[in-house]
Structures are given as C-alpha cells and as structure tokens.
Amino acid sequence: MLLFFVPAGLMIRSNIKIFILFFSFLSLLGLSRPGGEARCEDIHLLAGAGLRQPVDQLIDLFREQTGCRVIVDYAGAGNLLARIIASGHGDLFMPGSFYYIKRLEQEGLVDSFSIIAYHTPVIGVNRGKAHLISSFQDLARPGVRLALGDPEAMAFGRVAMEILEKSKIKDEIVKNVVVYGATSKQMALYVAQGDADASIIGRADAIQYQDRIKIIPVPEEYFEAEIIAIALLKKAADRPEVIRFRDFMGSENAIEVFRHFGFLHLDGAER
Amino acid sequence: MKGLHRLCFIALFLLALLVAGVLFALIFRISFKELGDAISSPEVLFALRLSLWTSLAAIIIALILGLPSGYLLARRNFRGKVILDTLIDIPLVMTPLVAGVGLLLLFGQTYLGKYLARVGINFIFSPWGAVIAQAFIAAPIVARSSKAAFEEVSPRYEWAAQTLGLRPFRTFFRVTLPMARQGILSGIVLAWARAIGEFGATLMVAGATRMKTETLPIAVFLNISSGELGIALSCALLLIAMGLIILLILKQIGNNHRRELPMKGIE
Numbered sequence: 001m002l003l004f005f006v007p008a009g010l011m012i013r014s015n016i017k018i019f020i021l022f023f024s025f026l027s028l029l030g031l032s033r034p035g036g037e038a039r040c041e042d043i044h045l046l047a048g049a050g051l052r053q054p055v056d057q058l059i060d061l062f063r064e065q066t067g068c069r070v071i072v073d074y075a076g077a078g079n080l081l082a083r084i085i086a087s088g089h090g091d092l093f094m095p096g097s098f099y100y101i102k103r104l105e106q107e108g109l110v111d112s113f114s115i116i117a118y119h120t121p122v123i124g125v126n127r128g129k130a131h132l133i134s135s136f137q138d139l140a141r142p143g144v145r146l147a148l149g150d151p152e153a154m155a156f157g158r159v160a161m162e163i164l165e166k167s168k169i170k171d172e173i174v175k176n177v178v179v180y181g182a183t184s185k186q187m188a189l190y191v192a193q194g195d196a197d198a199s200i201i202g203r204a205d206a207i208q209y210q211d212r213i214k215i216i217p218v219p220e221e222y223f224e225a226e227i228i229a230i231a232l233l234k235k236a237a238d239r240p241e242v243i244r245f246r247d248f249m250g251s252e253n254a255i256e257v258f259r260h261f262g263f264l265h266l267d268g269a270e271r
Numbered sequence: 272m273k274g275l276h277r278l279c280f281i282a283l284f285l286l287a288l289l290v291a292g293v294l295f296a297l298i299f300r301i302s303f304k305e306l307g308d309a310i311s312s313p314e315v316l317f318a319l320r321l322s323l324w325t326s327l328a329a330i331i332i333a334l335i336l337g338l339p340s341g342y343l344l345a346r347r348n349f350r351g352k353v354i355l356d357t358l359i360d361i362p363l364v365m366t367p368l369v370a371g372v373g374l375l376l377l378f379g380q381t382y383l384g385k386y387l388a389r390v391g392i393n394f395i396f397s398p399w400g401a402v403i404a405q406a407f408i409a410a411p412i413v414a415r416s417s418k419a420a421f422e423e424v425s426p427r428y429e430w431a432a433q434t435l436g437l438r439p440f441r442t443f444f445r446v447t448l449p450m451a452r453q454g455i456l457s458g459i460v461l462a463w464a465r466a467i468g469e470f471g472a473t474l475m476v477a478g479a480t481r482m483k484t485e486t487l488p489i490a491v492f493l494n495i496s497s498g499e500l501g502i503a504l505s506c507a508l509l510l511i512a513m514g515l516i517i518l519l520i521l522k523q524i525g526n527n528h529r530r531e532l533p534m535k536g537i538e
Contacts, residue, residue, distance in 0.1 A: 078496035086500070103498075150479055152497030177383050179396035179478035181495065186475070194380040214345075 011144040015033035040068040046080040048096035050184040091236035097155035098227040114250030118264040119226040123216040124206040129197040140172035160200035207262030309505030318490040326467040329405035337413030345421035370477025400477030405466035414459025420451035
C-alpha cells in the first residue's frame, strides 16, 4: 500500500525521485522475503496436471521439513516436455507417463530419475450409464458416447490408443468417441457430468469423482501400467536441495500419499 | 515537461521492444519451408476455416443480441437497469475457462441442454460449442460499444425524424443506426478479435477434437502439447496476421470517424 501513497505525494516535485523511490521499494520488497528459515533456493518442478493432488500435499510437507519452497507448474505432459525443450527451464520433471521422461532422455537433458507409483488406466463410467457399460467390450456398443484424451497431447490419450489397438475392436470404439480432451481431469469432468458416458482415464481421476464415476478395470493384457517417475534434469544435478526433493518424492511416505489419492503401489499388490 | 516526455519515451520504447521481441521470437523459430508446409497441411487449413466460420457466426449472434441491448440501455431508463447493465458485462471479466465450465454445465445434461439437443441444436462437443463460447464473450463487447455509440447520438434527431413522419423502425435504421455506425463497427471488430482468439471456453465446451472442433487457438495448444512446434507456430502466426488485419480495419474506422466529425453538427 505504502508503495502507492508515497510516489503520489511527490508527483509534483520530480519524476526522477518517483522512479528512485519506486525502485528502491521494489528492491526492499525483494530482499525481505518472508520466513527466516534456512536459506534455500526455490526448486522448480514441472508436473503432470493429473498428479496435482498428491504433489500439492507433498510439497507442503517438504517445506515443513526442510524450509525449501517448491514451485510447481501443472500442465499436460506433452506441454511440459515442449516447454523444457524450448526453454531449458525447470529442475525436475514429473509426467504422468514414463514415456515423456524417455523422450526427454533422448534430448540428453535427464540426469537421473526415481520411480514413484503406477498410474493405472481404468474405464470410468458415469453411474447413470453403469447398466449399459459393464466391461471393456461394451465401449464398442452402438450409441455409447466416449470421451478420450488427444493421443498426441496427453499421457492417457496415448495409453488409451494403445489399449484400443491391442483390443482389436479399435474401429468400433473410435466410432463412439464424441470428444477428445486435453487433460485427464477434463475427461473425468465430462463423465461425471454425464456429457460423456465413459472414458479411459487414470484411476486417481476416477476416484476423485467416486460418487459419480464407476470404475471398470481395463483387461490387463491390453496395457502395461504407466509408471510415474520424477526426473532430475541435468542442469540442476549439482543442487543438493533438488536431489533431496527427488529422494523425498521416492520415499515410502510420499508413495503412501500417492496411494491415498488412488495411485497404485509399485509392488502391484492392488493390481 | 521535457524530462517527463523523455521518461515516457523510454516506457514507450521498452513496450515496443517487448512486443517486437515476442513477434521476432515467434517468427524466427520456424523456417519458411516449415511455415509453408504447415499452412498447406489439412490440419491447419481446417483450423483456419473453422476459426473463420465459427467467429463469423459468433459475431452474427453477438450482433443480434448485443445491438438491441446496447440501444435499449442507451435510450431507456427502467428499474433494475444498473443490475442488467452490470450483469451482461460479467463475461468480460470472467476467466474463459470458467465461462466454459459454466456453459458446459448449462447446456450439458440439463433440461435446457436436452431440449436443445432434441430439436437439433447441440453445443456440447460440436463446432457450435465454439460458436456459443465465442458469442458469450463477443456479445457483451458489442452491447457495450453500441451502447456508447448510441449514447453519442442525440435523441433529438430521432424526434425530428418522427415528427417528419418516419415510423420508429425506419427512424432506427435510417437515422440512429447510420449515425452510430462508427462506434458499433469498431465494437464489432474488437469483438471479432476476441472471438477468433477464444480458447479456454472452447476447450471445455467443444473439446479439443482434431479436425472437428480444432479452431486455430486449439490447434496451437494441441500442437504445442504434442511437440509439433512448427504447426503450432504457423497457426500462431496466422492468428497474429488476422489480428493485424483487424487492427488495420480498426485504425481505418477511426480515421473515417475523425474525417466525418466536423460534419456532425450539420447531419
């Protein structure tokens, strides 16, 4: 507030004074960052939009434990990948599918990664339509309205397409697609609202709308569960706090948080 | 004064530098060949065509709804006017994504949505979803600018025309509308610019189905997400080119307006 009052009072005297005042205030604001805890440079994480719930909780926990702040960008995995390649920005990359870490590895930007949990594709069915759709084969029924992810732009869009390929009834199912979305949450919303009858989405996305979406498993022979991992980018590989965060995300506690939100444990016990 | 002007000049220079920098960064990221290939690809051509017709349809809807609203708000006082006036402005301050969710919920699985679908009007997951999303944002702009334009036309002209025997409808079309033309036209052009760049609401209502609901902004988004920077940037440049045309039209309207101003008293 002060910032706005002081220059206003001085306006008549000199313009230069205003500028000097303005910039000195700005620099003061910059220096006096809140929280007197151990100084630690901000960690920049780029995470898949579908991982938001557990990641939000975990970065709060990490800050409590270490005083380090983690700044997260959430978006579709492909979007994040493009951003990292175009700008070289970010310390850690955590997409909903391991495929994107592999692509970043091909670019020579990955130092190392830790594996966290499974991101399992399921069929989410609007509870009002559960009587019509009770198995994977039912997705091919005429009249079913399906929402899928764009196969190029997002993790579960690509996964869904692979599942359809393996199922051998791809053509029949694709005929039923009424919309392609850009994130898993968008499609979960469509199914929850009843604008689409069913979609192939992440188990965690379906669990978020448990009261409106029924989960039907995808036959196991059609897919390999996506692995959620966190990759350390080469340019941040010498920062101890970044490495610490990567290890924190791979810890038993963090995995428990992921499980709480519907992601499956890597030992496969719940598969 | 000189010192102040110098400071202002620095600000103007920095602003111009920033805009030019963004433009150059976009242009120099792709080669001519990439641009040519992308612009002649079916996906980009489709997006261009879809963007053009959806925005045109949106503008027509915006005009049908916005122009009479603007006229009424300029001419009449009635109870609740302030509330209505403020209400129709809300789309302008709404995050497009929120507008999109709202439209999805309104036209989705409600009685209204189901009724419209039964009579063949389907906004959800269809190109018409893009139209309604764009019209939702364009109509308030048209209403706002035509209200301002009509307010500038003194009602005395209308009274005079009617005293001379012109019926109200003809008075509107032959006197009021021509006199308010400039303001309304620039409103339409601005609304069109917003409509053609609309993204968030379209994404929610129409979805991001390639070659079906893929407007230019959706094409930019999808292709950035799938790492096709060439196609994404070509679409972006097409959008910018259209924006440029829109700006030139606006400037032209402004010039005409100024040229006609001295005549205004005699009209």
